[in-house]
Amino acid sequence: MRIEPKMPGRQPRTRIQKKNTETILEAALEVFSQHGFRGATLDQIAKAAGLSKPNLLYYFPSKVAIHRALIDGLMKTWLDPLREMKADGDPVEEVIAYVLRKLEMAREFPRESRLFANEIVQGAPNIMDKIEGELKNLVEEKAAVIEGWIEQGKIAPCNPYHLIFSIWSTTQHYADFDAQIRGILHPEGDAHFEQARHHLETLFRRMLTP
Structure with missing residues (x-):
């Protein structure tokens, strides 16, 4: 990145x-x-x-x-995958594509993910304005899109905000807790990411399919 x-x-x-x-x-x-x-x-x-x-x-x-220069640059790249979720696309496929983009970012950019995670764990003292501004606005926009899909019966009922939070936690986990995962699985290189990809796609597809 x-x-x-x-x-x-x-x-x-x-x-x-x-x-x-x-x-x-x-x-x-x-x-x-x-x-x-x-x-x-x-x-x-x-x-x-x-x-x-x-x-x-x-x-x-x-x-x-x-730190601010890093965060400013990171926020744009970090939010781009969510921005790419299109309201006129196939709802399940749009969400799955977002999940897989986030997982790929966890594989490609683990330091950036940990930079963001460390800031959040410490109470986001340097980026709360961005969380309450740019990030909040984008999440609200996409939550409204997801809510619309639910009302139209295109995806199974769920809480749009917690769906997004779940995607963040299940994908970024592979960057932020990399040492723990490797200590348990002892994978060859990044082989576990392909397993994670299959697992998360199955998990969210089953959850969202009406």
Whole structure:
């Protein structure tokens, strides 16, 4: 996942500045995903980026600014799969497609998922405005679409909000609790994701089919 940050203050103007900005964000993603916002330090990020702390602060004035840039870029990518759920598509297939897109994101972008999860576990101090704004609005929009499908008898009755929450929990689990899953299954590479794909598709298809 290529995070395109909304840069605070000074915009990078040269190739070197752009490269350093991307290096800092990549290093910060690794540090934040491991330690969370509270546990991460500027010294850790600078070391991971291979830069001095003063050099890092040239690009970002604080740990908050780095974290915010990551979250701003992440939110768009994270919400795109839900935005792709079309009201005029086949209802069951639209939901299943969303489930599988989210599962694939858990496989491809585990650090980004853990970055988001760590922020939520800590009470979302840096992104509550986005949760109560952009995310809430999108969930309400799609919940209304699902409710419409239910009223038309196109999918089995369910609570639209909790359906979405269930999709989040069952897919992102494979990123956020990766160590636990691997400790139990000892899979070869990512072989367990194909099993998860089959299981989740069967689970939600049976749940939603009228």
